[in-house]
Amino acid sequence: MQELSDWLDREAVTLENPRGLGPFVLVCDHASNWVPTSLKGLGLPDSELERHIAWDPGALPLARRLSELLDAPLVHAAVSRLVLDVNRDPSHPGSIVTRSEDTDIPGNQEISAEERARRVQSIYEPYHRTLDEVIEQSVARNESPQIISVHSFTPIYRQEQRPWHIGVLHGEDERLSRPLLELLRADGEFCVGDNQPYAPTDGVYHTLHRHCTRQYAGAGMNSGGGMSSGAGSDSGGASDSGGASSSGTASGSLAASSAKANPHTNLNLRSVLLELRSDTISSEDGREQWALRLERALRAIH
Numbered sequence: 001m002q003e004l005s006d007w008l009d010r011e012a013v014t015l016e017n018p019r020g021l022g023p024f025v026l027v028c029d030h031a032s033n034w035v036p037t038s039l040k041g042l043g044l045p046d047s048e049l050e051r052h053i054a055w056d057p058g059a060l061p062l063a064r065r066l067s068e069l070l071d072a073p074l075v076h077a078a079v080s081r082l083v084l085d086v087n088r089d090p091s092h093p094g095s096i097v098t099r100s101e102d103t104d105i106p107g108n109q110e111i112s113a114e115e116r117a118r119r120v121q122s123i124y125e126p127y128h129r130t131l132d133e134v135i136e137q138s139v140a141r142n143e144s145p146q147i148i149s150v151h152s153f154t155p156i157y158r159q160e161q162r163p164w165h166i167g168v169l170h171g172e173d174e175r176l177s178r179p180l181l182e183l184l185r186a187d188g189e190f191c192v193g194d195n196q197p198y199a200p201t202d203g204v205y206h207t208l209h210r211h212c213t214r215q216y217a218g219a220g221m222n223s224g225g226g227m228s229s230g231a232g233s234d235s236g237g238a239s240d241s242g243g244a245s246s247s248g249t250a251s252g253s254l255a256a257s258s259a260k261a262n263p264h265t266n267l268n269l270r271s272v273l274l275e276l277r278s279d280t281i282s283s284e285d286g287r288e289q290w291a292l293r294l295e296r297a298l299r300a301i302h
């Protein structure tokens with residue numbers, strides 16, 4: 001496996017605050033705009049790799065602050081979504097895009113099956129394996145862990161100004177999203193999107209679908225299993241802005257301590273995806289205000 005990830009120059013996934021005791025697990029799919037040196041920037045100038053097409057600006061520092069405030073483990077991807085979007089099933093056209101918004105991605109044109117498999121095996125698989133392990137740990141510790149996915153979106157998309165300050169995205173299960181929407185809208189200060197600017201039909205709920213409705217085969221938990229269940233639920237276009245992020249911490253040591261019997265044979269965890277408009281979290285002060293606001297709301301619901 002060593003040589004498999006060598007080309008990445010870094011681990012594909014980072015785990016922070018792994019022992020966090022809070023009832024939440026945080027995930028940040030598009031935390032980084034890193035492109036491995038061997039891919040030569042995918043043929044793009046640095047100016048394109050700074051744009052939201054490569055990552056979700058501001059999402060990682062916001063997720064980190066929430067991780068502190070909620071004492072929650074945080075899993076984030078360490079590679080740009082332009083290399084491989086961990087929030088898409090590998091069979092989805094949005095997994096490795098040849099064009100994002102109006103930008104062609106030269107390094108993704110007509111890539112071989114081997115190159116596609118290399119990216120899936122060295123980025124997608126370890127990312128979701130780590131998240132599996134972290135959720136299993138949380139299930140072992142908490143009655144009802146909740147999974148919060150943190151993203152950001154660009155204020156102007158295809159010349160259209162977006163009014164929402166934050167979007168609360170959810171699937172059919174609204175146990176977490178409904179009270180969160182009510183709380184965020186309570187003082188009338190913010191424009192809060194309900195499945196806006198994206199919705200699960202756009203394909204953006206892949207990570208949460210995959211992990212929150214996971215089927216467990218039996219009482220014992222098998223952390224090493226990799227790409228088990230539930231993949232592949234999304235369809236639809238590439239949409240939210242994304243990247244993924246940073247240098248790596250190993251997660252393997254977590255697995256051992258979660259080996260006790262698991263009563264959850266049919267997991268149905270509460271989840272929500274938060275989309276912050278990136279200009280509202282571009283400064284430290286802006287991020288702090290949103291982090292405190294979200295912490296209050298999430299604690300009130302829990």
Ligand SMILES: [Zn+2]
Binds near residue numbers: 150151152241
């Ligand atoms: Zn995103």
